[in-house]
């Protein structure tokens with residue numbers, strides 16, 4: 001009940017005069033997207049660029065319908081309801097899998113890596129912020145591997161863990177881990193010394209300080225860290241699926257590139273972008289509901 | 298009368314950030330708090346009042362000297378010494394009443410019981426109808442009153458207050474002064490209270506200490522009984538316009554102004 005109340009729509013707060021970047025920008029964003037789509041359509045319609053380099057929206061949509069086996073599933077659905085007698089359309093897919101199978105495989109890899117990162121990086125980051133020994137131990141390895149491109153240590157994960165799914169998930173996990181650990185660590189610094197002092201002089205134990213003050217105050221930064229982290233996960237997906245993956249959006253894009261099927265490459269990019277965007281919107285909604293005080297005090 | 302809280306030759310030296318050297322925030326300050334004492338510290342900005350309070354609260358370990366509470370050395374903060382801070386001490390993820398009840402929550406008091414106590418104290422500071430508000434939507438003065446209600450809810454033996462009324466308008470401020478005196482008279486707590494207002498200091502203190510800056514020292518101590526008189530008569534305005542009150546006020550003012558004109562050297566060698 002109390003928990004649900006938090007998720008109610010945020011009351012529209014009045015921004016103080018001079019707050020940087022006030023006002024809604026949704027309409028502007030929608031206009032921008034429409035303009036880009038229109039430009040894309042126009043450029044391909046006038047045949048200014050060859051479809052090999054820039055396939056038209058119609059082509060991409062047609063490919064989408066084909067790869068997602070749209071007709072097949074549509075007819076299957078209708079047949080199940082007894083509206084048609086037999087399913088005529090074949091499910092072709094691409095690289096032996098329909099689009100949703102690619103998507104599900106990639107979602108499985110990215111999100112299991114992300115969840116693993118959340119349950120490990122957040123506690124480690126907070127411990128690093130709270131304790132000098134933990135900081136001393138974890139800081140060098142994290143800072144060392146963090147700037148290295150995942151493609152560089154991809155061979156290592158294959159040698160160590162083989163070509164199965166664990167190696168792929170591990171690669172994405174590494175990409176998710178560092179930004180999350182770092183934001184959890186710096187989030188520890190978000191509470192004011194007065195807040196900690198106040199809790200101590202109300203008899204708080206060290207554990208209570210960590211759980212009821214430090215971690216609460218760190219929550220906004222941890223949520224931001226989660227958003228950054230999942231984005232790193234998506235950027236590493238294609239690298240992770242480069243070797244010996246049967247299905248996945250990364251596989252789809254890489255195979256399409258081999259056949260110069262630009263429309264499928266486009267489709268893969270758009271699908272990854274859309275999924276990432278929807279998850280990020282979800283996270284931003286969670287952020288607004290969970291930490292409405294963010295930046296207010 | 299035996300002292301409850303005893304500060305003996307307390308010095309606090311901070312390393313100075315600019316130009317090396319050290320900054321003596323407190324220089325061999327000795328101060329005793331007897332039972333039921335209301336001690337007010339007055340002094341120019343930067344003379345070490347907050348530092349002194351932090352030492353008593355246990356947040357700063359003095360460079361030298363010792364501090365005892367009931368003859369036990371003070372080694373850190375504890376719930377026997379409640380603190381009302383100058384600013385930034387409320388928890389924005391809790392609403393007003395949960396902020397006020399936070400100390401009891403730490404002690405493991407059940408939700409309905411602690412909320413009842415918190416509600417009482419919110420009523421005292423005149424914020425009962427704001428109990429469900431987020432604290433970041435309150436004004437500065439309201440936040441200070443929440444801080445005061447929070448300290449009262451934990452019911453400490455000693456109340457340490459760092460300019461708790463600094464952000465209040467004159468009217469609310471006078472009401473809060475009277476409220477704090479009432480609470481003090483009823484609960485018989487020891488209070489240490491920092492303010493920049495000479496009138497407030499004189500009105501509330503049983504003991505007034507006037508501090509001088511760089512190095513931070515107690516320049517003068519006064520034993521006062523205007524607060525006792527207020528407890529008897531209950532007429533704040535009459536006391537504050539009393540000619541005796543005005544005479545002490547002028548004396549303290551000229552003392553502070555003299556200090557500010559005199560104290561020039563910034564850091565120790």
Ligand SMILES: Nc1ncnc2c1ncn2[C@@H]1O[C@H](COP(=O)(O)OP(=O)(O)OP(=O)(O)O)[C@@H](O)[C@H]1O
Pocket residue numbers: 311312320321322340341342343344345346347348349
């Ligand atoms: N953490 C610190 N490190 C270094 N110097 C400090 C620190 N805290 C306080 N000081 C110095 O100690 C002196 C006393 O500071 P303090 O905060 O006690 O003053 P104050 O009397 O409370 O002033 P105000 O009335 O403005 O709050 C100041 O000169 C300040 O610069």
Ligand SMILES: [Mg+2]
Pocket residue numbers: 346347348383459
């Ligand atoms: Mg101060």
